[in-house]
Amino acid sequence: MSATLPTGLLVSALLKRVNDAGGMGMVRARGEPSSGAILLILNDNDGNTQLVERALGPTGQAALVPTGPADAADPSARESYWQRRRARDPDLWVIELDIASPERFAAETILAS
Numbered sequence: 001m002s003a004t005l006p007t008g009l010l011v012s013a014l015l016k017r018v019n020d021a022g023g024m025g026m027v028r029a030r031g032e033p034s035s036g037a038i039l040l041i042l043n044d045n046d047g048n049t050q051l052v053e054r055a056l057g058p059t060g061q062a063a064l065v066p067t068g069p070a071d072a073a074d075p076s077a078r079e080s081y082w083q084r085r086r087a088r089d090p091d092l093w094v095i096e097l098d099i100a101s102p103e104r105f106a107a108e109t110i111l112a113s
Helices: 007-020 075-088 102-110
Strands: 024-029 038-043 049-056 062-067 093-098
Touching: 007 024, 007 038, 007 093, 007 102, 024 075, 038 075, 038 102, 049 075, 049 102, 062 102, 075 093, 093 102
Parallel strands: 038 093
Antiparallel strands: 024 093, 038 049, 049 062
16 A cells, blocks of 8 residues: 555645635646646746656655756746646646745645655
8 A cells, every 4th residue: 555645635735725825726737636747837926937746856755856848937838848748648737836935835735744
């Protein structure tokens, strides 16, 4: 039996936390509910955008790993990137967060053990 929570439950918890804190979180693409990968589009209140993915880090623990186009702030490059990824991996969840410190919310929710 796996010790990790289902992806759908992690995504629901993340969206609830962000929305409860006054931000906006949305599912851009729904993936496999029990074990799909998670790609996050993180929009900070200061206008910065980054793409990260939950993956195994160097220590073997889950980590948020930077991914995506060189210029994540370019809307067309960002959209094209995640849509190509989704075409290759239909189990992929794509979540967009608009809140101050979005990476902190993501780390506290989907990386907590």
